Amino acid sequence: MNLHLKIIIAESSVIIRTGIVAILQQLxxxxxxxxxIEDFEQLRSLLGRQKxxxxxxxxxxxxxxxxQQMKKEAINNDxxxxxxQNSLLDRSVLKNYDEIxxxxxxVEQIKEKVNNxxxxxxxxxxKASLTSRxxxxxxxxxxxxxxxxxxxxxxxxxxxxxxxRSNITTKLQIxxxxxxxxxxxxxxxxxxxxxxxxx
Amino acid sequence: MTKxxxxxxxxxxxxxxxxxxxxxxxxxxxxxxxxxxxxDKSIAEVCADNNVDTxxxxxxxxxxxxxxxxxxxxxxxxxxxxxxxxxxxxHGYFVNYRLPDIREKLKNALTQGLKDLxxxxxxxxxxxxxxxxxxxxxxxxTVFPYVRxxxxxxxxxxxxxxxxxxxxxxIEAKLTEFKNIMIKYYETESTNEIDNVLFDIFNCxxxxxxxxxxxxxxxxxxxxxxxxxxxxxxx
Numbered sequence: 001m002n003l004h005l006k007i008i009i010a011e012s013s014v015i016i017r018t019g020i021v022a023i024l025q026q027l028x029x030x031x032x033x034x035x036x037i038e039d040f041e042q043l044r045s046l047l048g049r050q051k052x053x054x055x056x057x058x059x060x061x062x063x064x065x066x067x068q069q070m071k072k073e074a075i076n077n078d079x080x081x082x083x084x085q086n087s088l089l090d091r092s093v094l095k096n097y098d099e100i101x102x103x104x105x106x107v108e109q110i111k112e113k114v115n116n117x118x119x120x121x122x123x124x125x126x127k128a129s130l131t132s133r134x135x136x137x138x139x140x141x142x143x144x145x146x147x148x149x150x151x152x153x154x155x156x157x158x159x160x161x162x163x164x165r166s167n168i169t170t171k172l173q174i175x176x177x178x179x180x181x182x183x184x185x186x187x188x189x190x191x192x193x194x195x196x197x198x199x
Numbered sequence: 200m201t202k203x204x205x206x207x208x209x210x211x212x213x214x215x216x217x218x219x220x221x222x223x224x225x226x227x228x229x230x231x232x233x234x235x236x237x238x239d240k241s242i243a244e245v246c247a248d249n250n251v252d253t254x255x256x257x258x259x260x261x262x263x264x265x266x267x268x269x270x271x272x273x274x275x276x277x278x279x280x281x282x283x284x285x286x287x288x289x290h291g292y293f294v295n296y297r298l299p300d301i302r303e304k305l306k307n308a309l310t311q312g313l314k315d316l317x318x319x320x321x322x323x324x325x326x327x328x329x330x331x332x333x334x335x336x337x338x339x340x341t342v343f344p345y346v347r348x349x350x351x352x353x354x355x356x357x358x359x360x361x362x363x364x365x366x367x368x369x370i371e372a373k374l375t376e377f378k379n380i381m382i383k384y385y386e387t388e389s390t391n392e393i394d395n396v397l398f399d400i401f402n403c404x405x406x407x408x409x410x411x412x413x414x415x416x417x418x419x420x421x422x423x424x425x426x427x428x429x430x431x432x433x434x
Contacts, residue, residue: 173376173379174376174380175373175376176323176326176373176376178319178322178323178326178327179323179376179377179380181319181322181323182316182319182320182323182380182384182385183380183384185315185316185319186316186384186385186386191315192315192318192319198318198319198322
């Protein structure tokens with residue numbers, strides 16, 4: 001499975017970060033990108049810009065900033081949040097996390113927790129079917145329309161079109177127009193008569 | 200730094216053993232235009248019989264087998280004209296033989312009656328083939344002439360290998376995507392013909408990846424070194 005998973009580790013201690021990375025590497029997750037972050041502001045700006053799949057964070061790092069606020073700002077709504085607990089914390093702080101890893105967990109426990117979440121994430125990505133808007137856009141793309149033309153036709157901003165297109169690529173793992181055409185014909189979104197270059 | 204493994208095969212090993220134990224090495228032979236029927240001759244002897252530089256031959260074979268290069272002989276001992284001959288023949292193999300052959304098999308394997316879909320499938324494949332041709336003809340027309348002129352101290356061509364490094368892309372990626380699309384979306388009976396063409400595509404993907412590896416891991420470093428040597432002499 002060619003899924004790129006992006007995992008962020010947000011923790012200010014370099015010793016703990018390095019340890020987590022070493023354990024994650026033992027998991028043999030193909031195509032996973034692991035990013036270490038030590039500063040909370042850095043993390044906030046990253047989550048607002050990039051689509052990440054999993055965040056392993058020390059709950060104390062965010063300070064007064066709550067998990068709900070962080071979830072609102074992140075562009076990936078399906079991101080999994082794992083609390084990295086290294087001290088005694090109030091239960092209410094931890095309740096909204098998808099998983100909790102304690103500093104005293106064994107390697108096996110950590111592996112199991114992370115693996116379970118990865119399976120969830122992967123099946124979410126795989127099962128995600130196309131929205132009707134995305135299907136409309138695929139048809140426009142294979143007809144050879146530019147992003148600007150598609151935006152005008154559907155009364156959307158170019159920015160929105162670009163983000164739809166990137167979602168389509170993630171869901172289908174198809175990067176070329178010729179590939180999308182095959183997909184569209186199989187799924188009866190279009191017939192070849194409608195596409196000029198195939199005439 | 201950990202020391203990389205030196206090549207698995209050496210000059211003194213028997214050529215027939217190499218091929219019997221690793222049949223993909225056959226492709227390396229044919230690209231150097233080496234004849235089969237080598238009895239019990241060693242790799243070095245067969246290379247000498249066919250006027251092929253043994254070290255270059257071994258570097259490619261060992262890259263194919265271990266996906267590793269020996270840094271000691273990677274840059275210094277390669278005979279660049281041999282390497283160019285290999286790459287040139289390899290280009291010919293893909294463009295004139297391998298890809299047209301796959302296209303023919305693909306055409307025959309497609310289910311009759313799926314007119315639109317088959318047209319779209321062949322369109323994708325043809326578009327891919329023309330990209331590969333463009334990619335390879337750029338190397339033939341721009342990169343190789345530059346390297347030859349560099350070796351012969353001939354006419355100065357305004358180019359450097361850095362330009363090549365920047366734009367050299369993985370040409371097998373789109374073939375991988377094609378194969379994935381066929382497997383996921385092309386609903387068909389599982390016939391011998393479709394199996395056959397898919398096996399061919401899997402193999403071709405590997406061949407293309409090796410071809411790229413030879414360019415990126417052997418050819419490019421050798422040219423970088425050559426450029427350094429030449430510019431050093433002038434100054």
